[in-house]
Amino acid sequence: MWRRRLGRWVLSVCLILNANLVAASTLLFLTAEETPLYQAWSRDPHRSPTLCFTLARPSADVTLQGFLSLDRPEGPPIPARKTQTLDSLADLCHRERAQVVVALGDEAARMILRACQLPTLLVGMTRQQLAPLLADARREPVSAIYREADPSLDLRLARALLPNARTVGVLVPTPEPAWLMSLRVEGRRLAFALDEIAVTDDLDAVRMLRPRLTGLDAVLLPPDANIVNEWSLKPLLLMTVRQGVPVLGGSTARYVEAGVLAAVVADERRMPEQMRALIAELAHGRTPHPTYPASVRVAINRTVAETLSVSAEAIHRAWSLFSTP
Known part of the structure; x- marks a missing residue:
C-alpha cells in the first residue's frame, strides 16, 4: 500500500x-x-x-x-x-x-x-548503521547526516524538563561509542551525575537497568538498535514507568510515540539547507565529515509527561530551548 x-x-x-x-x-x-x-x-x-x-x-x-x-x-x-x-x-x-x-x-x-x-551523501541512517558503510574504501567521496540528533542534546532537554534531576542512567554499548565523550562533557556542564550502565545487547540492557533504577532520576536511551529496539523498548518503558523514572532519547520521534517522555530529533523539513552545503562540498571533490542534523525539534509525549507530573512550565521551557529563531 x-x-x-x-x-x-x-x-x-x-x-x-x-x-x-x-x-x-x-x-x-x-x-x-x-x-x-x-x-x-x-x-x-x-x-x-x-x-x-x-x-x-x-x-x-x-x-x-x-x-x-x-x-x-x-x-x-x-x-x-x-x-x-x-x-x-x-x-x-x-x-x-x-x-x-x-x-x-x-x-x-x-x-x-x-x-x-x-560522490554520495547518505541520509536517514543512524551513526551505528553508517559506520560500516563509511569504513569501506571507495574512490569517490562519501559523507552523511546521521538520522539521530546529537545525544548530548537530550541531556539539555532533561535539564529543562527535570530541573531537580541529579543522576541520569545512560545505557552504554560496548565497546564504548564515540558519542560518549561529548555526553560526559555536557553532563558535567549541566551538573548531572551520569551513571554509565555498560551493556552488550538488548537483553543485557533490560537485565542491567532493573537493579539500578532506584538510584536514578532519569534514563537516557542510546541511539543503538542493538541495545534499544522493538524487543527491549517495551520492558524498559514498563519498568521505568512503574518506578516513576522518566526516559529520554531515541533516534526518532517514534520512540516518543511508543512511550518515551521526550527526545530531541532531527527536523527533516529543515534539513535540505544542511544537505545543500554538503552536496556542494561533494560536488567539488571534497569529503565533509559525517555530522548530526543541524536542525532539530523536540518531541514530547504529553500523556507520559502528565503521568510523571512534568509541569506545563517545564514543557514550555523545553520547547523554547530548541525552538526555531
Missing part, C-alpha cells in the same frame, strides 16, 4: 514541477520511504525533478523511488519526463549526468554504493 502511495506521489511531483533541461543534471535522489525530508527536497524550487523513476528488486521485495533533479530554476519551463521503471540503477548512473547522489535510508544507501561511482 505505502509503495503504491509513494509511486503516485513521486509521479505527481514529476508532472507538476518543471525544469530547464538545458542545464546540467546535478543530483540523483533515491529512497524507499516517503518522508518529510523527501517531500521537502522534492518541492525545493531550486531543484526541480526531471526524470522520475522506480526501481524494483523482486528478489528482496523492495521498490525504490527516486528522481534526477536540476540546479537551475531559471529558463523556460519544460514539462518533466514521466516516471520510468528501471532494471538497473547502474545504467541510470552512467547514462545521466548527475554530479552527486543522495541516498535516503538503508536500502537506498546499499544500492547506491554498489551501483554508482559518484
Whole structure:
C-alpha cells in the first residue's frame, strides 16, 4: 500500500514541477520511504525533478523511488519526463549526468554504493548503521547526516524538563561509542551525575537497568538498535514507568510515540539547507565529515509527561530551548 502511495506521489511531483533541461543534471535522489525530508527536497524550487523513476528488486521485495533533479530554476519551463521503471540503477548512473547522489535510508544507501561511482551523501541512517558503510574504501567521496540528533542534546532537554534531576542512567554499548565523550562533557556542564550502565545487547540492557533504577532520576536511551529496539523498548518503558523514572532519547520521534517522555530529533523539513552545503562540498571533490542534523525539534509525549507530573512550565521551557529563531 505505502509503495503504491509513494509511486503516485513521486509521479505527481514529476508532472507538476518543471525544469530547464538545458542545464546540467546535478543530483540523483533515491529512497524507499516517503518522508518529510523527501517531500521537502522534492518541492525545493531550486531543484526541480526531471526524470522520475522506480526501481524494483523482486528478489528482496523492495521498490525504490527516486528522481534526477536540476540546479537551475531559471529558463523556460519544460514539462518533466514521466516516471520510468528501471532494471538497473547502474545504467541510470552512467547514462545521466548527475554530479552527486543522495541516498535516503538503508536500502537506498546499499544500492547506491554498489551501483554508482559518484560522490554520495547518505541520509536517514543512524551513526551505528553508517559506520560500516563509511569504513569501506571507495574512490569517490562519501559523507552523511546521521538520522539521530546529537545525544548530548537530550541531556539539555532533561535539564529543562527535570530541573531537580541529579543522576541520569545512560545505557552504554560496548565497546564504548564515540558519542560518549561529548555526553560526559555536557553532563558535567549541566551538573548531572551520569551513571554509565555498560551493556552488550538488548537483553543485557533490560537485565542491567532493573537493579539500578532506584538510584536514578532519569534514563537516557542510546541511539543503538542493538541495545534499544522493538524487543527491549517495551520492558524498559514498563519498568521505568512503574518506578516513576522518566526516559529520554531515541533516534526518532517514534520512540516518543511508543512511550518515551521526550527526545530531541532531527527536523527533516529543515534539513535540505544542511544537505545543500554538503552536496556542494561533494560536488567539488571534497569529503565533509559525517555530522548530526543541524536542525532539530523536540518531541514530547504529553500523556507520559502528565503521568510523571512534568509541569506545563517545564514543557514550555523545553520547547523554547530548541525552538526555531
